[in-house]
Amino acid sequence: MPSLRPSLNPREKPPTRGHGEPPPIDPLGWSDPVPAPRRGVFPPTRRDFAIAGVLLVAGIAWGAALRFAESLPVDFGFLLFLLQAGVGLVFIIGLVLQLLLRGFNVDRVVIVAGLVLGGTTWGLGIGPTVAPAVTVTGTYAYTPALPAAPASEGALACEWAEGRWRVGSLTTTTPIGGLPTAHVLTVNLLNRQVQLTDGASSTLLAMGDAAVAPPPDETARGAGDRSGAIAIDLLQVNLAAGSSDVNEVRGTFHWTCPGPPG
Numbered sequence: 261m262p263s264l265r266p267s268l269n270p271r272e273k274p275p276t277r278g279h280g281e282p283p284p285i286d287p288l289g290w291s292d293p294v295p296a297p298r299r300g301v302f303p304p305t306r307r308d309f310a311i312a313g314v315l316l317v318a319g320i321a322w323g324a325a326l327r328f329a330e331s332l333p334v335d336f337g338f339l340l341f342l343l344q345a346g347v348g349l350v351f352i353i354g355l356v357l358q359l360l361l362r363g364f365n366v367d368r369v370v371i372v373a374g375l376v377l378g379g380t381t382w383g384l385g386i387g388p389t390v391a392p393a394v395t396v397t398g399t400y401a402y403t404p405a406l407p408a409a410p411a412s413e414g415a416l417a418c419e420w421a422e423g424r425w426r427v428g429s430l431t432t433t434t435p436i437g438g439l440p441t442a443h444v445l446t447v448n449l450l451n452r453q454v455q456l457t458d459g460a461s462s463t464l465l466a467m468g469d470a471a472v473a474p475p476p477d478e479t480a481r482g483a484g485d486r487s488g489a490i491a492i493d494l495l496q497v498n499l500a501a502g503s504s505d506v507n508e509v510r511g512t513f514h515w516t517c518p519g520p521p522g
Contacts, residue, residue, distance in 0.1 A: 319379020324387030331389035333421040335450045390423040398517035406510040409438025418517035426484020462505040464494035486517040
């Protein structure tokens with residue numbers, strides 16, 4: 261068996277083992293392997309151009325989707341959050357993995373980030389959007405139960421939300437009668453909020469699904485129908501309200517809105 265100790269004679273050739281192969285210098289495998297040479301970014305290959313094109317198109321699609329989601333009504337905010345936080349987090353994790361698994365090849369990571377973010381910026385400028393919100397004039401009828409007063413009716417500003425497939429909010433342009441001071445009723449059907457205020461000291465508020473629920477004797481309709489009714493049940497929330505301001509308002513509010521302009 262040949263000795264594993266190196267010879268002290270520099271002229272002595274190392275012994276060979278079958279087929280002329282020299283014996284292993286490190287039989288225990290403790291020496292570090294020589295790393296393979298890293299291919300530079302330049303000159304780019306056809307595969308590099310193909311990957312760059314895919315990344316650019318993906319960025320454009322992401323930006324266009326963000327632009328579309330931003331133009332949707334507020335109740336679609338989860339979609340915008342998913343595109344911003346969800347896709348953005350996946351993108352960042354992908355960059356980190358690219359950095360770690362490719363031997364800290366920073367130049368390639370920078371190119372990937374530049375292509376995707378550049379495409380996203382481009383997509384934000386050319387992406388589709390839904391039709392903007394528009395306000396039309398409708399009518400309302402209000403039947404108070406508390407405090408007791410005669411029924412009233414008047415004009416109403418109906419805002420069709422972005423996309424114009426639902427009524428987003430209602431605002432009386434003629435004040436609600438039967439109260440010590442003239443109040444304006446605002447119904448936000450998307451945020452589920454109803455507010456009655458006189459612009460000074462009195463503010464009554466109701467929030468949640470119950471705030472825009474129809475009365476028991478009314479047929480339930482969608483939150484964005486052009487006509488419908490809600491059961492008003494508002495409580496005073498303004499601490500600066502005077503003794504002459506009502507603490508609670510109850511009644512039934514009917515609205516009718518024309519369709520949005522074509």
